[in-house]
Amino acid sequence: MINTRVAVAVHILALIASKPHDDLPSDYIAASVNTNPVVIRRLLGMLKKAGLIQTTAGKAGASLTRDPADISLLDVFHAVEPKESLFAIHDNPNPHCPVGKGIQRALDEAFGVAQDALACKLSSESIEDILHQLFDKA
Amino acid sequence: MINTRVAVAVHILALIASKPHDDLPSDYIAASVNTNPVVIRRLLGMLKKAGLIQTTAGKAGASLTRDPADISLLDVFHAVEPKESLFAIHDNPNPHCPVGKGIQRALDEAFGVAQDALACKLSSESIEDILHQLFDKA
DNA sequence: CATAGATGTAACATTTATAGTTACATCTAA
DNA sequence: TTAGATGTAACTATAAATGTTACATCTATG
Numbered sequence: 001m002i003n004t005r006v007a008v009a010v011h012i013l014a015l016i017a018s019k020p021h022d023d024l025p026s027d028y029i030a031a032s033v034n035t036n037p038v039v040i041r042r043l044l045g046m047l048k049k050a051g052l053i054q055t056t057a058g059k060a061g062a063s064l065t066r067d068p069a070d071i072s073l074l075d076v077f078h079a080v081e082p083k084e085s086l087f088a089i090h091d092n093p094n095p096h097c098p099v100g101k102g103i104q105r106a107l108d109e110a111f112g113v114a115q116d117a118l119a120c121k122l123s124s125e126s127i128e129d130i131l132h133q134l135f136d137k138a
Numbered sequence: 139m140i141n142t143r144v145a146v147a148v149h150i151l152a153l154i155a156s157k158p159h160d161d162l163p164s165d166y167i168a169a170s171v172n173t174n175p176v177v178i179r180r181l182l183g184m185l186k187k188a189g190l191i192q193t194t195a196g197k198a199g200a201s202l203t204r205d206p207a208d209i210s211l212l213d214v215f216h217a218v219e220p221k222e223s224l225f226a227i228h229d230n231p232n233p234h235c236p237v238g239k240g241i242q243r244a245l246d247e248a249f250g251v252a253q254d255a256l257a258c259k260l261s262s263e264s265i266e267d268i269l270h271q272l273f274d275k276a
Numbered sequence: 277c278a279t280a281g282a283t284g285t286a287a288c289a290t291t292t293a294t295a296g297t298t299a300c301a302t303c304t305a306a
Numbered sequence: 307t308t309a310g311a312t313g314t315a316a317c318t319a320t321a322a323a324t325g326t327t328a329c330a331t332c333t334a335t336g
Contacts, residue, residue: 001226001293002139003226003322008228014237014244015235027282031232031235032231033228035228042324055284056283057282057283058283058284058333059282059332060281083139087140087144087145088140089142089145090146090171094171098156100172106152110211111145114256114259116259118252118253121252122252125248133240139322142295143295163311165311177297179312179314182312193312194312196303196305196310197303197304197305280335284330286329287326287327287329288326289324289326292321292322293320293321294322296319297316299317300316301312303312304311305311
């Protein structure tokens with residue numbers, strides 16, 4: 001199971017996007033997410049490093065660097081998840097066994113195909129889509 | 139990142155499929171995977187519970203219950219990964235915040251789409267495909 | 277310019293999942 | 307009967323995720 005960072009980061013970005021004219025302190029965001037403000041600031045740091053938001057030390061609030069429609073869930077995923085492989089593969093299979101020798105490459109290939117499909121879908125969903133889900137009455 | 143159980147389980151099944159006439163003891167499989175035999179037996183237990191293999195207590199070896207072409211990586215995934223959701227979602231977002239109130243449902247929806255795409259690809263790859271990757275010369 | 281309130285970040289604590297290990301009851305087959 | 311397996315419980319070790327405390331530093335304002 002993938003950690004909650006992706007979910008929380010989307011929550012944060014949706015919150016910022018939903019109040020573009022307010023400066024939301026990390027305490028406020030933390031109250032919405034229901035966690036510690038430092039957890040929020042850590043994630044804001046990662047989102048900033050990924051270029052998705054802008055902040056100023058000492059000054060409350062964070063702002064999106066681009067339109068919510070142009071921030072995909074894949075962007076968010078990559079911002080908060082450093083590992084490039086979704087599936088872990090065991091180390092040091094026996095190189096003297098025909099299966100052990102080639103299994104890592106075979107798994108890389110097979111898992112890669114699946115991961116690409118996941119990434120493709122994530123790249124087609126945006127923060128704006130999340131906002132619509134949140135606020136558009138069915 | 140997803141645990142190594144899926145990778146190891148595929149390794150195990152490929153090994154069994156590659157030697158259909160041998161009874162491979164868990165010690166042998168463990169030597170190929172490079173881990174402890176009990177780890178292998180645990181995974182064999184899960185694969186058996188999922189109906190992918192057959193074993194007999196006290197008797198060496200496990201056999202596939204169906205053709206390698208009919209065992210998909212999605213089957214393996216579900217056999218060793220009990221959680222139905224790939225992405226974790228944080229608990230107890232603030233219900234008094236408009237974003238907090240609806241975020242879980244929105245994320246469920248968004249992540250579900252991506253997870254379905256992943257599952258689709260995994261279901262289209264079989265143990266037989268892995269064997270081909272391992273043994274067919276390019 | 278002092279100060280209240282914010283960010284940025286290090287350091288530590290807690291919890292949980294994963295993986296490895298030991299031990300042993302039980303079964304199979306020779 | 308006995309050697310060699312499986313099945314499984316129980317314990318250990320390790321790592322990752324999350325929560326928390328503390329504090330340096332910055333911003334804006336009276």
